[in-house]
Amino acid sequence: MPTSIDPASSALADLTTPALVVDGTLLQANIDAMAAVLPGPRLRPHVKAHKTTELARRQYAAGHHGFTCATIREVEGMAAAGLGADLLLANEIVDATRIGAVVERGARVTLAVDSPETIEAAASGGVREVVIDVNVGLPRCGCDVADAGVLADHARSLGLSVRGVMGYEGHLMMVTPYAEKQRRVEKAMRTLLQAHEAVGGELVTAGGTGTYQANAWANEIQAGSYVLMDTQYAGLDTPFVQAFWVLGTVISAHPTHAVADVGLKALGMDHGNPRVEGAEVQFVSDEHITFRPSDPVRVGDRVLVTPAHIDPTIAMHERMHVVRADGGREVWPVDLRGW
Amino acid sequence: MPTSIDPASSALADLTTPALVVDGTLLQANIDAMAAVLPGPRLRPHVKAHKTTELARRQYAAGHHGFTCATIREVEGMAAAGLGADLLLANEIVDATRIGAVVERGARVTLAVDSPETIEAAASGGVREVVIDVNVGLPRCGCDVADAGVLADHARSLGLSVRGVMGYEGHLMMVTPYAEKQRRVEKAMRTLLQAHEAVGGELVTAGGTGTYQANAWANEIQAGSYVLMDTQYAGLDTPFVQAFWVLGTVISAHPTHAVADVGLKALGMDHGNPRVEGAEVQFVSDEHITFRPSDPVRVGDRVLVTPAHIDPTIAMHERMHVVRADGGREVWPVDLRGW
Structure with missing residues (x-):
């Protein structure tokens, strides 16, 4: 499904x-596709990927009422x-x-x-x-x-309720082929289930978009990236x-290259360079991306840059601009940033 | 000069x-060392490195009254x-x-x-x-x-005052040995001076911490990184x-590795992994750094992580905590973030 942006x-x-721009139709399609496979409590969406309560509301509306967080904030x-x-x-x-204070105010936090x-x-x-x-x-x-x-016993001895076990198989997200991934995930989860036998509780929580x-x-499953994706996860089936x-603006155009105003401060770079459609990305500086376009571009042209890693990219932006199917737009604050 | 932090x-x-922590004594030493070599208007400090007006005030106090910016914000x-x-x-x-509005309010912006x-x-x-x-x-x-x-003529024809030329030799910052750097910088600056002959004006503005x-x-010279430095610039003499x-906190400690809460959202990663004193950094995740300490660490211990790239790192933080020589502390908002 191509974007209409x-x-x-x-x-x-x-x-x-x-500026962060989101295709609201594709966002909803991703939410729906995940809810079809992992309905309701089978998915505990991870908010670290998007850090945006307005987006979390859409995941809630799709039936997922529990969420995963990475930070106190x-x-x-x-x-x-x-x-x-x-x-x-x-x-x-x-x-x-600070978590105790949140619990005191009526939220349930594990x-x-x-x-x-x-x-x-x-x-x-x-x-x-706890888990x-x-x-x-x-x-x-x-x-x-x-x-x-032993840790579960220690927790219970201090009056804590132990809801189960957690184990993140993050090292297996990008394993291919799929049968090999499945084999290795099973091995990891056998470990987690062994722990669960000793710990008890209703939760065996794990996973991510790659598994x-x-x-x-x-x-x-604690998936987060699936809602908006990135070039690394795009490599998976x-x-x-x-x-x-x-979204960037071309600020300088030359026979050999062009420059847009999307740089290191607007892109998570730990997974390497982002992509620009119809262009070869050459390098990224603090406030610039230098690329070689296949068709000439002009100063003032707009370009869409596809980040290599969703989580740190979104954390760099104050807001996302969500384009609806009718062409209208909403601004969602990226309101869960910081610590 | 080792840090007293x-x-x-x-x-x-x-x-x-x-949390971003700054040694106020070393910061001032860097400011003074630069002002000794490039006093007053010979340096036009680049604020993109620190994005902090309180820090810029210290550069102003050292005699530099002109500043370089990278963004409208x-x-x-x-x-x-x-x-x-x-x-x-x-x-x-x-x-x-937006720049016109700033000029209208009385600032001088080129x-x-x-x-x-x-x-x-x-x-x-x-x-x-303009330049x-x-x-x-x-x-x-x-x-x-x-x-x-021709561009200068065009600018003047539109009523703009052309203050001179700018040329950033960013590709030469890390060249060694020094004589080779100097030779290549001279070649780059000959180009800039050639442009200056055609353009006129009082400014020939260039450079950075590496040159x-x-x-x-x-x-x-438009240096910025010199004030706080990073592991890449530390390689230069x-x-x-x-x-x-x-500053991070150890949240998990094991015989083979330890984990602190300093991750991809707190570190610019385009220059590679950061350093942790007395430890080998293994990998960095969204909210974690996994490292192999030479001496055992315990949960709750604090660690100092040295970023590989100053500019994108600081842009990820809301504030910096500046430790004074007397042990007191000031909080400086990183108030120039965003666009």
């Missing part, structure tokens, strides 16, 4: 560039927006007082813990519910599977389509 | 991490902060009405132009002064040297020292 459209002429913002029915902070923190210190921080901060975060192969957070039961379908063992871009 | 200090214990913010005596927007724009379109935008937007931006070897903005005189000393041909870090 035309960067040259006069409807976008008033936008200051660089995301939890606070989601709760303040009335989306705090069941928030999982899928990350360790050593001071949980905290990932993987050590005695983070369990004690949860309890002393006023958090009531035990288990290392399933990605060398990041998560306890050894052998320690999961949303391959992971048949978790009972909820999924029903999800690119639905956001950074 | 101790990440374990109780004076920093109240900071929510990730930076110009607006500097003027609003009372630092608009002589601002150069060293970048092309196709709609200059705009870089490199095409008839950007000249016409300057004139119609209410800008009164002709000349390509001196970096394939980005800047006209061909052969076109500089502040090698560029003896420009009459003002300069008197400037690292003066800022991203």
Whole structure:
């Protein structure tokens, strides 16, 4: 499904560039495609990808009432927006007082813990519910599977309710072919299920956009990128389509190259250069992208830049401009930024 | 000069991490070292590196009253902060009405132009002064040297005052050895001086932290990174020292690795991984840095992460915490972010 966003459209002429633009129709198509495969509580959308409560409302409307967060600020913002029915902070923190305050105000927040210190921080901060975060192969957070039961006991001894286990198979998102991915995800999830036997609770939470379908063992999936996508995830075989871009303006045009005003401060660069349709991207500077267009461009022309990595890109912008099917536009604040 | 900032200090214990921390003494030492080599108007500090008007005030106090900006927002913010005596927007724009409004309010703003379109935008937007931006070897903005005189004539025909020429030798910042850098900078600046002969005006503006000393041909240098530095510029032989870090908290610790809460959303990654003192950085995720410490660390420990690229890193943070020599602290808003 191609986008109907035309960067040259006069409807976008008033936008200051660089600007995040979203195709609202494609966004909704992505939300619907995911809800068809993982309906209701089978998906716990991760808000770290978009950091936008207005977008989370669309995911809620599609039937997903629990959300995953990566930061305390995301939890606070989601709760303040009335989306705090069941928030999982899928990350360790050593001071949980701000989360305790959110719980005090009536939201339900579950905290990932993987050590005695983070369990004690949860309890002393006023958090009531946790999941035990288990290392399933990605060398990041998560306890050894052998320690999961002991940690759960420790949490319960401090009065915490242990809702289950979490394990993020982030190292498997881009594995191909699909059968190989499935085999390795199963192995990772066998580890998580082993932890679950020792821990108990109703939640076995894992996954992401790269394993949303391959992971048949978790009972909820934490996908986020699927809503808007990026050039890296586009390499996978999924029903999800690119639905956001950074709109730029050509500010300098030469026989050998052109320059638009979309730079390092408007693009997450850890996955490499972004793409520009019909052009070869040469390099990106703080406020510039230099590219070689196949057809000549002129100063003042608009271009759509497709980011290589959605999450850090969106976190750099104050707002997204959502273009509706009728050509109308809404502004959604990217209101969950910062820490 | 080593930093006196101790990440374990109780004076920093109240900071929510990730947090930008600045050693105020080293910052001032960098400002003083630069002012000794390029006093007063010989330096036109580039604010894109720090995006912080409080920091710009220190550069002003050191004798530099003209500043370089990369975005319209930076110009607006500097003027609003009372630092608009002589601002150069060293970048092309196709709609200059916001700059015209800043000029109308009493600031002096000079705009870089490199095409008839950007000249016409300057004139119609209410800008009164421009410099002709000349390509001196970096394939980005800047006209061909052969076109500089014609563009200057065009600008004057529209009533604009042409203050001189600009040429950014950004491709030469990291050239070594120094003699080779100097040779290539001279060649680039010969091009700029050739353009200057055709254009006239008092300004021959160029350079950056990587060429502040090698560029003896420009009459003002646009350095920015020197104030706070990064791991890339640390590779050069300069008197400037690292003066800022991203403070993080260890949230997970294991026999093989540890994880702190400083991720892709807190670090410009286009120059590669950051450094962590006494540790080998393994990889960086949205909200995490995974590293192998040489000495064991514990959950709750604080770490200083040294970014690889200053400009996009600082642009991700809302504020910087400046630690004074007496241990006291000031909060400076990073108030020039966005567009």
